[in-house]
Amino acid sequence: MSAAQALARARGFSWLAKPLPLLLLLGAWTLATGAGWYPRALLVPPQQVWDAFTEMLASGELQEHLSMSLHRLLIGMMLGSSLGLAFGVSMALSKTVEVYTASLFNVLRQVPSIALIPVLILIFGIGETFKVLIVTKAAFFPVALAAYTAVQGIPKNYFEVGRVYQLPGLVLLRRVILPSTVPPIVTGLRLALGRSWGTLVAAELLAAEAGIGQMMEFGRQMFRIDVVMVGVVITGLIGFVLDRAMKLVEARLSRWRPR
């Protein structure tokens, strides 16, 4: 229980617990801009950010940037997570794959996705390929790692039982491997989604025709700090919503587990 929750519950305002820190932040922001503690041109008031948001929504500009970014995220996530899943599972099931790839995998896993941006631009240029690839990379490693540890973590006796019943490979996969590994893999996906989103926005800041990151960079160049702030808030909200959605999936898939 957080401090805010504790306080709110104690006073019988438990419904306030979650939005309270947000409201405090908003209040401090309004206060700071209202009192003129900091140049208004740099720390824009929340109202101005809201106005910029509604204006960009009305002109369709925001939707355009968002759909571009989410499109890249979707393709990159699908590619990265399916490749990661296949790789993680095969590394866990086959000793040969593990011996040959584990060390390289563990080295590459440590390279931050953002550090790869310049290299990817050099090889693939500034087009869509590089942005989708950076998301793919960001998604691949957490999912592969989660799949690998999940499959490795399946109790040995499950396989023994499978062998006794002479289950064919596919059935073993569907009936034994998948049910016991899905929850940890979904956790990996959740992590992957968060990282991919952050990396994508960073990549878009550098080079893009459109996208939420490019919208922010352009806002900076145009001295539209309100637009930059709209980007900051939207990036946070999207990340939050995506994470929440994955959490729901996670909870649903873990229903069978004893608590």
Place this chain on the structure above:
Amino acid sequence: MLRKLIGLLGVVIGAGAVLASAAWAQAPGGAQPKALRIAAVAYFSGDKPKFIGAPAVMAEQGWLAAELKKRGVDLEWVPAAHTAVGPLINEGFANGGIDFANYGDLPSIIVNAGGVQTRAIVGSGRGTDTFLVVPSQSTATTIADLKGKRIAIHRARPWELPFLRLLEANGLKYSDFKIINMNPQAGAAAVVSGNVDALYTLNDAYLLEDKKVGRIIWSTKSAPPDWKMRTELWASKAFIDRYPELTQLVATAYVKALWWIAQEQNRAAFVSLSTRPGSPESVTWREYDDAALAWSARWSPLFDDYALNHYRHSVDYALNNQLIRQRIAPESLFDRRFLDTALEQSGARQFWQARP
């Protein structure tokens, strides 16, 4: 738990106090500031920034630093990395990090439209040329040939305005192209690798031609003279109001530098001082090679009708293309008091002629 919440509130209040004290630190204290800060475009080679143009000459002449020292004020040159001069200087003016800057027309219009008040106190000459480059193997010869193609340009930088003029003169709009927002350095790499079909940039276009990777298909040299982008010496209005005498010193030093540059016999020395690291002097020579613009007139600091009309057009363009949202009065961008005195003090009063 409650203690934690109090701690959290403490952090918020603490942060507010820090912001407030930062604001108070900028409030008028003594009669003179400790330091006077001038920002200018800088190129980094090694660990030392290299300034170009009039600021480089001012630093070399040392007159301003000496005059300020007599008054107990330090002169600080603030390098603005050439990859993002406009935004960096605008942010500097907004957060009170700089007092003066030598930079371009469009970012200055943008920052003033954004509510940060700056004033042009001395002009930097009749303008700088800008170029449209395509990869050397491209078949395009005009901007119209590039319709539907990818063009790299760093948005909100001063060369966006001549680019918009070029489009308009050809009945074209941004939506006719895929405009990619990137700085000239990244843009040059993109031209070389074929990632873009054209780049709109400064005289680094010559460098691409020299390396046989690019071809200039158009430049403002073939356009009306007013299409050139302008830079001026800008000052924060707050600084002007508080320290008019120091402002005058900077203006005079700037005019002295321009006067030196404008002498034909100093041309070679200036070109060598003002060439960017990694770029041969021939690039700078070619940029200044212009039969229509005499060397001395090129460096005219005057705010004549020519300069004012440029800003009238620029504000209109910026507004019509949604680069700014609020109209600002172009006349309000100038504070001419210091230039008059500077011309008098430097003995350059008769040297330049106003232009209609």
